Amino acid sequence: MTFCLAAKVQDGLVGIADTRITSGSECITARKVSVHTHGEHSLFLMTSGLRSVRDKVVTYFEDVLESGDVDVDRLYKAVNALAQQVRRVAAEDKEALEASNLRFNLHALIGGQMEHDKEHKLYLMYPQANWVEIGPGTPYSIIGETGYGKPILDRTLKYSDSMNFALKVGCLAFDSTRISAANVDFPIDVVIYKRDSFEIIEHRFEKKDLVDISNWWQERLRESVRLLPDDWIRSVFPDHISGGGSGSEQAKPPGSA
Numbered sequence: 001m002t003f004c005l006a007a008k009v010q011d012g013l014v015g016i017a018d019t020r021i022t023s024g025s026e027c028i029t030a031r032k033v034s035v036h037t038h039g040e041h042s043l044f045l046m047t048s049g050l051r052s053v054r055d056k057v058v059t060y061f062e063d064v065l066e067s068g069d070v071d072v073d074r075l076y077k078a079v080n081a082l083a084q085q086v087r088r089v090a091a092e093d094k095e096a097l098e099a100s101n102l103r104f105n106l107h108a109l110i111g112g113q114m115e116h117d118k119e120h121k122l123y124l125m126y127p128q129a130n131w132v133e134i135g136p137g138t139p140y141s142i143i144g145e146t147g148y149g150k151p152i153l154d155r156t157l158k159y160s161d162s163m164n165f166a167l168k169v170g171c172l173a174f175d176s177t178r179i180s181a182a183n184v185d186f187p188i189d190v191v192i193y194k195r196d197s198f199e200i201i202e203h204r205f206e207k208k209d210l211v212d213i214s215n216w217w218q219e220r221l222r223e224s225v226r227l228l229p230d231d232w233i234r235s236v237f238p239d240h241i242s243g244g245g246s247g248s249e250q251a252k253p254p255g256s257a
Helices: 051-067 075-099 151-158 164-180 207-227 231-235
Strands: 003-009 012-018 020-023 026-029 033-038 041-048 107-114 119-124 131-133 140-144 187-194 200-205
Touching: 003 041, 003 107, 003 119, 003 164, 012 041, 012 107, 020 131, 020 164, 033 187, 033 200, 041 051, 041 140, 041 187, 041 200, 075 107, 075 119, 075 131, 107 140, 107 187, 119 140, 119 164, 140 151, 140 164, 151 164, 164 207, 187 207, 207 231
Parallel strands: none
Antiparallel strands: 003 012, 003 140, 012 187, 020 026, 033 041, 041 107, 107 119, 119 131, 187 200
């Protein structure tokens, strides 16, 4: 499985992709994000699904971009060019894959800004090669293992937040997924795009780089549960079975006697 997250906030885009590839009983590390920049053409592409399909689609797409035959002065045009390659690979390989009980299941996140885009853009593409634009209402999308990281994003991330905040909460969403899904893991690749800059910054984090953050967050979660008001629980637990040291006596706010 995969964890790829892209978020669009007012000042720019943040992308996070894990690097674990599972094939049968084997696990390898490979990039799931590719970056394409040229002048005032800047985009990143993240994918989930069969690796063989992903590699073929991305190779064809890179050929299209390098050929200059397609006008990609707006990002949606690049997304349409990618869609054509998804359909091309589906025509070539889908029947054979399904005959082997393998699904043609490529999903993609495409973010960036082209010279005629008024602002940065973010799109989600489905295996059928249709796409939707990600906007301020729900300013993020996850492909791959979607369930574990979604709650923290839904509770915290807003379009008005900073890119710094989006990266923080995105890494916490990845950490929640990593803890609960055995097929998602470090290293993670991060891409950052600041609005109107036409420059994409890339960085890789190893597990050792973020282990302190993961531990800090876990302890804060446990402490928050301990501090949660518990008057409502007393109707369920009589005093003599209230849980002792982990219950009401530790639920007092800091500074209480």
